[in-house]
Amino acid sequence: MQDITNIREASKESLIEFFNEIGEKPFRLKQLDEWIWAKGINSFEEISNFSDKLKNALSEKYYFNKTKVSSHLISKDSSEKICFMFSDGKVAEGVLILNDDGRTTACISTQSGCPLNCKFCATGKFGYHRNLFFEEIFDQVFFLNKLSLTKHKRKLSNIVFMGMGEPLLNYDNLIRAIDIIISPKYLGFCASRITVSTVGIVDKIKLLADYNNKINLAVSLHATDNISRSRIIPVNEKHNIEKIIGALNYFYNKSGNLNTIEYILFKDFNDSPQKASELAELAFKSHSKINIIQFNPVENTPFQRSENKAFNMFIEVLKDKQIVFTIRYSKGEDINAACGQLASKITK
Numbered sequence: 501m502q503d504i505t506n507i508r509e510a511s512k513e514s515l516i517e518f519f520n521e522i523g524e525k526p527f528r529l530k531q532l533d534e535w536i537w538a539k540g541i542n543s544f545e546e547i548s549n550f551s552d553k554l555k556n557a558l559s560e561k562y563y564f565n566k567t568k569v570s571s572h573l574i575s576k577d578s579s580e581k582i583c584f585m586f587s588d589g590k591v592a593e594g595v596l597i598l599n600d601d602g603r604t605t606a607c608i609s610t611q612s613g614c615p616l617n618c619k620f621c622a623t624g625k626f627g628y629h630r631n632l633f634f635e636e637i638f639d640q641v642f643f644l645n646k647l648s649l650t651k652h653k654r655k656l657s658n659i660v661f662m663g664m665g666e667p668l669l670n671y672d673n674l675i676r677a678i679d680i681i682i683s684p685k686y687l688g689f690c691a692s693r694i695t696v697s698t699v700g701i702v703d704k705i706k707l708l709a710d711y712n713n714k715i716n717l718a719v720s721l722h723a724t725d726n727i728s729r730s731r732i733i734p735v736n737e738k739h740n741i742e743k744i745i746g747a748l749n750y751f752y753n754k755s756g757n758l759n760t761i762e763y764i765l766f767k768d769f770n771d772s773p774q775k776a777s778e779l780a781e782l783a784f785k786s787h788s789k790i791n792i793i794q795f796n797p798v799e800n801t802p803f804q805r806s807e808n809k810a811f812n813m814f815i816e817v818l819k820d821k822q823i824v825f826t827i828r829y830s831k832g833e834d835i836n837a838a839c840g841q842l843a844s845k846i847t848k
């Protein structure tokens with residue numbers, strides 16, 4: 501039986517050879533490319549300017565690994581969580597967030613599950629299944645962009661790689677997906693509207709800075725000393741705070757833009773005024789602004805949301821230190837789409 505190849509993984513050379521063999525002109529490849537990556541087709545049937553003969557020839561040699569929507573939930577605040585199912589049955593979630601100013605942000609997954617097992621995160625509890633292929637990452641962006649256009653009459657304003665998984669542990673697929681997303685031939689998305697969020701895989705942070713210095717970097721710190729951080733983010737044993745600060749400086753030297761330090765406030769763990777002061781110091785040392793995040797409840801974790809009094813005192817210290825910071829309030833909490841909650845209601 502003849503081998504059949506995933507069309508989206510087929511090399512340019514093999515496709516040129518294929519079109520040659522069946523006597524088609526080289527411009528067909530360009531057309532096929534546009535149908536796949538600019539129009540996001542899922543089958544050869546959809547190609548309206550190819551003859552049936554050509555579509556049949558393609559189907560005999562190639563297939564599409566289709567991504568399906570297995571569930572679609574809409575929050576009271578209009579955030580939408582989509583559970584994507586890939587051709588082997590593995591799943592990952594993407595979220596469309598409607599910002600207060602009408603802009604839309606897509607939160608995209610890069611792995612099915614996550615191997616890093618951060619102690620406050622639902623995805624970590626879901627276990628690790630596999631890295632997503634670049635086309636599966638692309639499919640999420642394409643779907644959410646279409647949803648944004650249909651529902652909100654505008655393209656996505658921002659893309660954040662902050663869904664399930666650690667993006668920098670799936671570096672090659674992440675970069676291949678970004679290449680397509682930013683290519684003017686395909687989605688034409690501006691790199692400066694893309695944020696990669698990581699727990700701090702330091703060697704890959706440097707690679708990312710070398711790849712494209714327009715992309716934004718966010719690092720989930722969540723603690724200001726290594727002992728505390730290792731308790732909640734085990735990979736800190738390898739990628740500790742000092743190494744992360746070094747990588748953030750490397751990134752800043754390439755990009756010239758402030759990095760972001762993400763900091764979830766946990767009650768009685770990292771929410772004291774002393775911790776706020778230490779956090780401001782780390783942000784200052786690493787050319788970063790701070791994004792303070794309210795903890796979103798996750799079942800079977802010992803953590804709780806910081807109380808209002810502690811939260812306000814923490815914020816006052818940051819103000820005193822004159823450090824740039826923002827506060828991210830929860831979106832999509834009722835559908836488990838908020839930060840750290842992805843996968844909390846998926847059954848394996």
Ligand code: SF4
Binds near residue numbers: 614618621625
């Ligand atoms: S916080 Fe991020 S890196 Fe940690 S387990 Fe969750 S998805 Fe993985």
